[in-house]
Amino acid sequence: MIIKSRKQLPLLVSDKDTILPVLPIKSTVLLPGEKHVVQLALKENLEMLREVMDGDNQLIVSYSPRPAGENGGIDLSEVSLLAQVESARPGSSGSRMVTLNAVRRVALTEIRQITPYLTAAYLETTQGEEEGKQIRWDIDSLLELVSRLTALNHDYPPEMIGGLQDLAASPGEFADRTASLLHIQPYDKQEMLEAVELADRLETLRRILTEEVEKTALSLQIDKRVGESLERKKRETFLRQQLMEIRRELGEEFVEEDLSRLFHNKIRANRALPQEVADRLLFEADRLKHISSSSAEYGAIKNYLELALSLPWSTPPVPASDLPAVDKKISAEYYGSTQIREQVLEYLAVWQSSRELQDLPVLCLAGPVGTGKASLVKAIADAMGRRFVRINGTSLTTMEDIKGGHRTEVGAGPGYLIRAIIEAATFDLVVFIEDLEYVIESGDTNALLALFEAVDPRHNRRFVDNYVGIPFDFSRILFVLGISYMDDFPEPFMHHLEMVEMPGYIEREKVVITKRHILPKLYKRYGLSRSELKFSDRALTRIIRQYTMEAGLIGLQQQLEKIYRKATRRKASGEECKIALTESNVDQFLGTQQFIPEKATSKPEIGVATGLAWTGAGGDLMLIEGLKMRGTGQVIFTGSLGEIMKESIQAAHSFVRARAETLGIDHNDFAGFDIHIHFPMGAIPKDGPSAGMTVSLVIASVMAERPIRNDVAITGEVTLRGKVLPVGGIKEKVSAAYRAGIFTIILPKENEK
Template sequence: VYQNRLKKLKVSRDVREELEKHIKRLSQMHPESAETAVMRNYLDWMFSLPWNKSTVDNLDLTKAKAILDEDHYGLEKVKERIIEYLSVRKLSKRIKGPILCFVGPPGVGKTSLGRSIARALGRKFIRMSLGGIRDEAEIRGHRRTYVGAMPGRIIQGIRRCSSNNPIFMLDEVDKVGADFRGDPSSALLEVLDPEQNHSFRDHYLGVPFDLSKVMFITTANLIDPIQPALRDRMEIITIPGYTEEEKLQIALRHLIPKQIKEHSLTSKMISFSPAAVKKIISLYTREAGVRNLEREIAAVCRKVARRVAEGKKGKVRITTQNIEKFLGPPRIFRDQLLKKDKIGVATGVAWTASGGEILFVEASKMKGKGNLLLTGSLGEVMKESAQAALSYARAHTQEFGINPQLFSEYDFHIHIPEGAIPKDGPSAGVTMATSLISVCTERKVRWDVAMTGEITLRGNVLPVGGIKEKVLAAQRAGVKKMILPAANRKDLIDIPAAVKRKMEFVFVEDIKSVFNEALVPPFQAPSKKGMKQDKSPSAALEHPENG
């Protein structure tokens, strides 16, 4: 039987020789010996693998794009990368499968995106979770000398889908462990290297298997825990958290229809107004993804399903007025902007895992000996930023008209509210400096101006990260003007045009430009370093040499 199957099998010479050797050995064994069962099991595995079976790729770019857009809203960078791969695949049949790594917070659709890519390409889909795996044999398999030996999960997945070119998703690659049984991350180096995986050797098979046609996609919440050598082999695609507008569209297009169907309701029984969905997003959830949003929508659907089950008739319309009847009082407190200019209170913005937040930096002075007191659960980097801001103020007393005696006769206290939440990072440097100078010069800080940037002792403003999330947080809070480091001008390309039209952006290289924009009255007319931008979206990219 095995000889007949071998004649039909198209494999490399090495594999054929190995199979012939084992078939010959099997024919010489006693049918009831234990070794015979092991040998039969091995041959069954070898003949069941798709050595040369491939699915035909869907090379219709328009159709593939339509499928990706139908399954996921936004995520343009990922979609573009997949369409690029398909384009090259259309021109050349020899292209190796790319190895992509989707990095982003929980709930943004990394795993479901892999399934969508498989559907768009017309390929089989295999998902393997790496979370908590500690044994190298899970990847490479066991040698046949062990009782109950089996191939690793890579080969098992390939056999299960009966195709040698599937989409293979390795979920949670940042949560792989390691112990005395080996390091699975090191075993993955061969699997995820396009130069090596054409001859991947599983311990159980003992012969090379070609994985070069497989498109590997890995997912991770954080990039840091991934072994550097493994990280180097993957093309990192960052999937940021969704904006409020994107969440609204995802809810209206995907989540609400899905939950209505799952709860056996129809559009004649329940409807959600866009304003009600916005209220759920802003006042009942605080996350980068949409998992909690889906749970809240499901909670509303359950209450309506109960009403229908009790025999009550009529359509239930979910609006901003009645949403609290279904979900209770709001759970999220959102910081509200001050409504008037104040001395010593500057508005900053911070990046968090669930998006951006505005924060207030409060400074005050009291009789003392020139000490600096910092409160609000600040990290070391933030404390150093406050010290740098105070040193800058002390070094420029004459320039700002500050009495030098002030720093020896008064203590300064900087506090950032919501003290239970740990805060760190250098990006609040300009905000702290502005609130300190405001207190020292008795000038008010404009309430509708937010700022971010790292400060140096020389007064230079350095670039920071998370600009998209910070700008969106400022816009949600009602900020009219945003002060950003000049080097961050390039990051405005990621911000939606509608947001750019509503806000004015000022790009600065020096802290003095910040003071001139934020303090009332300003020290002088804004300098050329305060490169001002008008409200048109195109203006963000008019002078790339300044960024």
């Protein structure tokens, strides 16, 4: 393939084709008037040389970025050079050393032959006039640039300028000769070759010379700056050494040497340091002797050594815990599902007995805020006799928060995990990293990868903090992660986790936990006794129902603290503090109720059914309303519904329509009436399939004009064939029905446990 020139070429058109052999060259570009020696070793090139030597000794030399044999093709530059073979002598290994004399520019028009060697048709070029004042001025300015280049770059001999001045009368020859003497890239020389017009050739040469002068000047400036910097450092080193010798002669103290010796003694005295750690610290201590105490690096090394030596290298591992005792301790301090405790104890048993296993997952507790995740982990730490460390995910949103910053960075320090170990003075910790969704939402994948490098038993036996730069065995630390919802975790990381789901508490559990754990803690915090402030169970129940709406206990504790603060203020004012909180006087302390619970209808009605919902705040009643009206058989649904719920309504409608005869409904009614399904509390988004059975009942009630019992609550997903599928949140839903005074609940059979 011929690579066309981007320039308009002045060609001499001929009636007949002129064909010559072509020698492709990759390493250089020849310019007219230049002599060059090339070594030919390829079979096809040697064959071409024999043919040329037997003829008129002429061939075409073409710059080829991709020589023959590469990917089965060849590229030739359109503007090439007609050259004369002056001589050919034997070379090594059967090659020939050929001397070429570059004659003039030609333009290739077509490749005619590839085997046994390349041949191509070509046309002659013309360069135009060479006279005029402008050209003489151009020559003078180019000579000035060449003079500057030879003065800056000693690779060019001074005699070069004199030889070029002799060619000033022939501008074209001058330009080609100048370009051939420059140490430039082949593509720059090819651009000169393609500048057939004289004005274009001189302008191209000016650009190349200007770039060479600027590059040479910049290189000299850099060399000068580097040399000055090295000289300054040598001078500073020499003066600092002299100063030390003068201080030594005067008998002054050397703070640097004394501190270095102090660290040396501390490192050698600490027998618990691993050998690689001791070697690293000794190296840093040695550096202190050679650095001035006034430099920033001196302080950085000193801080680093102090931090490394403050790590608890000598603390022995905590012995394995007695699992029955751990179970008893957790049961006393944590109130929750037996299944959760069993799953946690099974994990602890495996973690203690087989810590050598590299594929042990990381324990992760998933549940809404206030469902006892931190309380459970603290109970585990107390039961195992380990220090409890709590780290919030908002502090771990970057990789530097976890692995620390490199010591070369300004203000660098260790990560939060190393800081926690230093503060606790032991590696035997139970570390609870909560609110992990903040790490995920930060969008920094490197932070999440660094976190798993620290907590995953497959990687944390040699965890390296970037600041400390020393490997740590984190397998002695029990890491527990906490997240609000399991779905928040990216799928690729799920197989690393032992997920424990912690659902929200129902009303009865909240009352028990409040009496057993929250109230005693608040009595102690506010300095009150039970005789000064009493709570009845009905008062606690009213606070839970009317002043909180949550799955956990955070909001409940905040409401209770309001009451404790009022009691504390009354006591501090010298008034008699004898408060008995009952169901009737809660509003005197907390004001008007904040939430109005959903209630079932007072009597059976057509098109109204009581459904059960499972939300982030726990279980709740969900009244579903329906009515029919004259129309064209459309189904209308309102109430801020999600796509899954809309599909569930359509499926329920199709099922009831298919069973119309069994339900005593006229088929024609479905074509003559529209059905409107509405979910009250439209400001709250709703989604999920669990209302399918309730919607089916509402549609059947509306079309058959039969009332639905108001003392029954319903939940369950319905398929097109009428099968009822299991749903989640049964405990919370049952609790919601119980709170509303509904004691009959219709559930999917598969949810029976």
